[in-house]
Amino acid sequence: MITNLHPKLTNGLNDYPEVNDFSGGTLQCLCESNKVEVKIDAQTLHNHACGCSKCWKPEGATFSLVAVVPSEKVQVIHNEDKLAIVDETAAIQRHFCKECNAHMFGRIENKDHAFYGLDFVHTELSADKGWSAPQFAAFVSSIIETGTPTSEMGDIRKTLNDLGLPTYDVLSPELMDVISAKAAELNGTLKK
Amino acid sequence: MITNLHPKLTNGLNDYPEVNDFSGGTLQCLCESNKVEVKIDAQTLHNHACGCSKCWKPEGATFSLVAVVPSEKVQVIHNEDKLAIVDETAAIQRHFCKECNAHMFGRIENKDHAFYGLDFVHTELSADKGWSAPQFAAFVSSIIETGTPTSEMGDIRKTLNDLGLPTYDVLSPELMDVISAKAAELNGTLKK
Numbered sequence: 001m002i003t004n005l006h007p008k009l010t011n012g013l014n015d016y017p018e019v020n021d022f023s024g025g026t027l028q029c030l031c032e033s034n035k036v037e038v039k040i041d042a043q044t045l046h047n048h049a050c051g052c053s054k055c056w057k058p059e060g061a062t063f064s065l066v067a068v069v070p071s072e073k074v075q076v077i078h079n080e081d082k083l084a085i086v087d088e089t090a091a092i093q094r095h096f097c098k099e100c101n102a103h104m105f106g107r108i109e110n111k112d113h114a115f116y117g118l119d120f121v122h123t124e125l126s127a128d129k130g131w132s133a134p135q136f137a138a139f140v141s142s143i144i145e146t147g148t149p150t151s152e153m154g155d156i157r158k159t160l161n162d163l164g165l166p167t168y169d170v171l172s173p174e175l176m177d178v179i180s181a182k183a184a185e186l187n188g189t190l191k192k
Numbered sequence: 193m194i195t196n197l198h199p200k201l202t203n204g205l206n207d208y209p210e211v212n213d214f215s216g217g218t219l220q221c222l223c224e225s226n227k228v229e230v231k232i233d234a235q236t237l238h239n240h241a242c243g244c245s246k247c248w249k250p251e252g253a254t255f256s257l258v259a260v261v262p263s264e265k266v267q268v269i270h271n272e273d274k275l276a277i278v279d280e281t282a283a284i285q286r287h288f289c290k291e292c293n294a295h296m297f298g299r300i301e302n303k304d305h306a307f308y309g310l311d312f313v314h315t316e317l318s319a320d321k322g323w324s325a326p327q328f329a330a331f332v333s334s335i336i337e338t339g340t341p342t343s344e345m346g347d348i349r350k351t352l353n354d355l356g357l358p359t360y361d362v363l364s365p366e367l368m369d370v371i372s373a374k375a376a377e378l379n380g381t382l383k384k
Contacts, residue, residue: 140365140368141365141368141369141371141372142372143372144369144372144373144375144376144382145372145375145376145379145381146381147376147381147383148383149383149384150369150373150382150383150384151384153365153369157365167365168360168361169360169362169363169365169368170361170362171361173332173333173345173349173359173361176332176333176361177333177336177342177345179333180333180334180335180336180337181336181342183336183337184336184337184339187337189337189338189339190336190342191339191340191341191342192341192342192343
């Protein structure tokens with residue numbers, strides 16, 4: 001592997017054992033003490049590797065790993081005062097720890113957004129086992145913009161595919177169809 | 193096939209015979225007389241089906257078929273006065289015939305655009321045989337926004353794949369990498 005895709009992908013998907021009836025856990029920020037804690041009362045959906053420049057990633061990783069969960073299942077239970085929003089004008093308002101910079105959850109406040117009602121979370125911040133495994137890789141071409149050499153792109157797509165993660169330069173077809181259906185709903189052209 | 197993808201795709205790719213040393217031809221608009229004619233002195237590249245709402249398509253077709261060619265190889269040779277630009281603020285300035293509405297060529301005027309120097313053309317407007325065949329399908333999810341039922345998307349992607357056209361919800365990985373490399377070049381992060 002040429003590039004450090006993400007620490008949680010170095011053992012294939014072995015860091016994601018299936019746990020029956022898994023129903024959530026707690027995310028902790030990276031601070032040594034006074035950790036921000038976020039309780040999630042549900043299994044995550046649509047976990048994926050994301051190559052965009054905005055999603056939080058661990059030091060040295062090329063991709064982020066990010067999943068969604070209903071916003072109503074997400075609750076900050078400790079040290080909420082350490083949180084701030086990266087960019088209030090972004091579609092996803094990413095709440096991060098001002099001390100360690102880990103992104104604890106991303107929330108969509110625009111009710112017309114296709115993914116309104118879902119929060120974006122990084123389950124690698126949890127010690128609990130059973131979170132849903134990554135299913136695909138999104139915004140792959142975007143890693144060129146954050147410094148990945150163009151000459152490595154073929155190998156990187158192949159490595160991701162070999163891991164069982166189909167590669168897309170936007171989101172997966174399933175999610176892109178949801179986005180287009182929302183746009184169609186808003187402009188009155190939606191047919192089911 | 194549920195939907196009329198495009199008339200030129202109903203016979204597979206048989207409408208695209210390989211012609212050795214093919215070096216271009218002439219596009220004609222759909223008017224019965226005083227046709228706009230555009231001479232193209234090169235073979236086209238990256239021909240593909242496009243599901244976006246802006247590319248010109250024949251009546252009833254779900255997809256456009258569109259290819260690129262160096263702008264310097266494109267010349268309007270008859271009835272240029274019938275041409276106008278669909279939207280001067282769009283990245284691609286689509287020059288169309290004001291009488292029959294066919295798009296004769298799309299040009300990028302922004303020198304910082306990744307595809308600056310290439311014109312977008314619909315070779316179905318030419319009687320010449322030998323133009324490059326479609327290679328992939330782009331912006332597939334976008335057809336939902338122009339009225340394709342969401343329930344047909346699985347079949348449509350399968351039909352396109354069976355035709356030998358891999359489906360993407362943006363452009364192909366090759367072209368998306370070119371776009372990201374241009375963005376990286378502009379922000380000083382490009383590595384080759």
